[in-house]
Amino acid sequence: MKKSTLYLFGFIVTPLCAFAxxxxxxxxxxxxxxxxxxxxxxxxxxxxxxxxxxxxxxxxxxxxxxxxxxxxxxxxxxxxxxxxxxxxxxxxxxxxxxxxxxxxxxxxxxxxxxxxxxxxxxxxxxxxxxxxxxxxxxxxxxxxxxxxxxxxxxxxxxxxxxxxxxxxxxxxxxxxxxxxxxxxxxxxxxxxxxxxxxxxxxxxxxxxxxxxxxxxxxxxxxxxxxxxxxxxxxxxxxxxxxxxxxxxxxxxxxxxxxxxxxxxxxxxxxxxxxxxxxxxxxxxxxxxxxxxxxxxxxxxxxxxxxxxxxxxxxxxxxxxxxxxxxxxxxxxxxxxxxxxxxxxxxxxxxxxxxxxxxxxxxxxxxxxxxxxxxxxxxxxxxxNGSTRARSKPLLFGSMLQGAVLESDYKLYYSEGQYELYNIEEDPFEQKDLHEVMPKKVKHLKKILYNQFNEYKDSFDGKEYGTESVKRMKQEWHTIFNNERK
Incomplete structure (x- = not known):
């Protein structure tokens, strides 16, 4: 068994009920x-x-x-x-x-x-x-x-x-x-x-x-x-x-x-x-x-x-x-x-x-x-009731699709085309805002590209070596279809 680098506190044994x-x-x-x-x-x-x-x-x-x-x-x-x-x-x-x-x-x-x-x-x-x-x-x-x-x-x-x-x-x-x-x-x-x-x-x-x-x-x-x-x-x-x-x-x-x-x-x-x-x-x-x-x-x-x-x-x-x-x-x-x-x-x-x-x-x-x-x-x-926003955006990728969700806004990508939605106001994705909010698109697009570049580094073995990389003989799956940033 490999040893992880995660370190946790030990547990405490206390009586909870008569059963044990x-x-x-x-x-x-x-x-x-x-x-x-x-x-x-x-x-x-x-x-x-x-x-x-x-x-x-x-x-x-x-x-x-x-x-x-x-x-x-x-x-x-x-x-x-x-x-x-x-x-x-x-x-x-x-x-x-x-x-x-x-x-x-x-x-x-x-x-x-x-x-x-x-x-x-x-x-x-x-x-x-x-x-x-x-x-x-x-x-x-x-x-x-x-x-x-x-x-x-x-x-x-x-x-x-x-x-x-x-x-x-x-x-x-x-x-x-x-x-x-x-x-x-x-x-x-x-x-x-x-x-x-x-x-x-x-x-x-x-x-x-x-x-x-x-x-x-x-x-x-x-x-x-x-x-x-x-x-x-x-x-x-x-x-x-x-x-x-x-x-x-x-x-x-x-x-x-x-x-x-x-x-x-x-x-x-x-x-x-x-x-x-x-x-x-x-x-x-x-x-x-x-x-x-x-x-x-x-x-x-x-x-x-x-x-x-x-x-x-x-x-x-x-x-x-x-x-x-x-x-x-x-x-x-x-x-x-x-x-x-x-x-x-x-x-x-x-x-x-x-x-x-x-x-x-x-x-x-x-x-x-x-x-x-x-x-x-x-x-x-x-x-437990906190209303503070999450600190990390959510990223998604599948086939030639990508998406990034940051706060209320979601950028959806598919084969070179982008859509932008305010998910809080428009959860059913009916009103595409990408043409009227170009700065938001640019911001979320940058997150999407940068994060998937980071994922590729992990895929290539940056964090734990290339043994599995060589074993699997997989090629990186790009969602961007050679599109440039």
């Missing part, structure tokens, strides 16, 4: 849905999809009104969560592209050094999980340079897939299917292996208890991990990355039946979200039963906006998954930590998945520094 002693350090749970749109949850106004447990949990904490995924695609956002860095720094430019480089200092490693047990459950999508045989999108002997399992990043326990799976009966699919939506398979129906497996921390394929609702399959592994560490009096980090409602979208017959009078696609999309919601409720009930809820930090978000051609909703925001307009990157999100944060509050400041890492460090009392630059900043003060 528990550290003062909070347990940390990071929950992420996959392709869940801003408008797909009740706490953001959806009146069709039933998400009562998410809604109740959100009301017990702080809802972020302007929360951004670091990218409009899965892998880059996930890299930002674990590192606090822009995904372009480590070459995770898109889904199924690049890996979370071993030299990156991850939240899991940092907490492990502080005595935390660390577990990752559900989707991984930051490298392949086996060198033997074909698995998912990139796994197997043909791609040895992409092998990059959770054990390389400070995890004690893992139950993970490399990428997507059907959200019901995740290991199989009907012999004939459209790859997007189908009803749950019935006895006697012709099926085949889907082609993706669950893997444990030692690199073994897991074949037991992997049928039925996928969110339940994941939570079945999370709860024993939590209980085991409660008995050991050990704080824990549990990263729970659900697959729902990413395609292939399948709901159990019971959950699909909750949505009568709509299309098959809607029944399965809505149903798998409600199934995921029930598992969040199951998690919260377990935390309360073990006396852990009050001192557990829970962060929930989606990895990007809803997929094109699905019933997913970005609300009234412009764009969907893959777009750097608001609908592709503004996602549902909340924070719950009953020990400190107030209930029933909203945060108006822009926050991002890059902020997770520094926020947790802030809560743990980190006062040191790291040789690797962090792009995020702690949103702890926002959750």
């Amino acid at each position: 002693k528990q550290t003062d350090k909070p347990n940390v749970i990071l929950i992420m849905a996959d392709d869940l749109g801003w408008g797909d949850v009740g706490f953001n106004g959806n009146r069709i999809i039933r998400t009562p447990h998410l809604d109740a949990l959100a009301s017990d904490g702080v809802v972020f009104d302007r929360f951004y995924a670091a990218a409009p695609l899965s892998s880059p956002t996930r890299a930002s969560v674990l590192t606090g860095r822009h995904p372009f720094r480590t070459g995770v430019f898109s889904a199924n592209e690049g890996i979370l480089r071993p030299e990156e200092i991850c939240l899991s490693e940092t907490l492990k050094e502080e005595g935390y047990a660390t577990g990752h459950f559900g989707k991984w999508h930051l490298g392949t999980l086996t060198k033997q045989g074909k698995d998912a999108n990139r796994g197997g002997a043909a791609y040895p340079h992409l092998y990059n399992p959770p054990v390389e990043h400070g995890y004690d326990i893992a139950f993970v897939t490399e990428s997507k799976v059907p959200t019901y009966d995740p290991m199989i699919c009907p012999e004939k299917n459209n790859g997007r939506f189908w009803n749950a398979v019935t006895p006697g129906e012709s099926v085949r292996d889907y082609g993706t497996s669950y893997w444990d921390i030692a690199g073994n394929k897991v074949t037991d208890q992997v049928s039925g609702d996928d969110s339940r399959v994941i939570m079945d592994r999370v709860l024993p991990f939590i209980e085991d560490n409660r008995l050991k009096n050990q704080p824990f980090l549990s990263v729970i990355w659900f697959h729902a409602p990413h395609l292939p979208c399948v709901a159990s017959p019971q959950h699909a039946a909750m949505y009568q009078g709509v299309s098959m696609e809607e029944q399965n999309y809505y149903g798998c979200i409600t199934a995921m919601d029930e598992q969040v409720g199951r998690l919260v009930a377990h935390l309360k039963e073990l006396g852990l809820y009050e001192n557990t930090l829970i962060l929930f978000c989606s990895d990007n906006g809803p997929e094109i051609g699905t019933p997913g909703s970005a609300g009234n925001f412009k764009g969907l998954k893959r777009s750097l307009h608001e609908g592709g990157i503004r996602v549902p999100a909340f924070m719950v930590w009953r020990k400190e944060t107030p209930a029933g509050k909203h945060v108006a400041q822009a926050c991002s998945t890059t902020d997770y890492f520094p926020t947790v460090l802030d809560i743990l009392g980190h006062t040191g520094s790291t040789k690797q630059a962090l792009d995020g900043e702690s949103f702890r003060r926002f959750a």
Whole structure:
């Protein structure tokens, strides 16, 4: 295990309840849905999809009104969560592209050094999980340079897939299917292996208890991990990355039946979200039963906006998954930590998945520094009512798109064209101001260029050498298409 250069205070053991002693350090749970749109949850106004447990949990904490995924695609956002860095720094430019480089200092490693047990459950999508045989999108002997399992990043326990799976009966699919939506398979129906497996921390394929609702399959592994560490009096980090409602979208017959009078696609999309919601409720009930809820930090978000051609909703925001307009990157999100944060509050400041890492460090009392630059900043003060603006702009890049968000203004770039919006006054990006505010465009354009030049330095190995650079043989992905400053 590599040693990070992050230095934190040690934890203090104090009695919390009659069940056992528990550290003062909070347990940390990071929950992420996959392709869940801003408008797909009740706490953001959806009146069709039933998400009562998410809604109740959100009301017990702080809802972020302007929360951004670091990218409009899965892998880059996930890299930002674990590192606090822009995904372009480590070459995770898109889904199924690049890996979370071993030299990156991850939240899991940092907490492990502080005595935390660390577990990752559900989707991984930051490298392949086996060198033997074909698995998912990139796994197997043909791609040895992409092998990059959770054990390389400070995890004690893992139950993970490399990428997507059907959200019901995740290991199989009907012999004939459209790859997007189908009803749950019935006895006697012709099926085949889907082609993706669950893997444990030692690199073994897991074949037991992997049928039925996928969110339940994941939570079945999370709860024993939590209980085991409660008995050991050990704080824990549990990263729970659900697959729902990413395609292939399948709901159990019971959950699909909750949505009568709509299309098959809607029944399965809505149903798998409600199934995921029930598992969040199951998690919260377990935390309360073990006396852990009050001192557990829970962060929930989606990895990007809803997929094109699905019933997913970005609300009234412009764009969907893959777009750097608001609908592709503004996602549902909340924070719950009953020990400190107030209930029933909203945060108006822009926050991002890059902020997770520094926020947790802030809560743990980190006062040191790291040789690797962090792009995020702690949103702890926002959750506690501060109205002071964030000190760092938010940067986004995907394909030939770029964007920078500083205070109320957002500059959007795509293949040589610029758009400028006042997101506070015009959240749905209807009024392009780039022609009437040239100085603001020039200012934000400079930030965009300068930051991506800095990201390229990191990508080229400036901070930690070129071993992974040479291993991956990646070329830098420019969003600017050779445009000059």
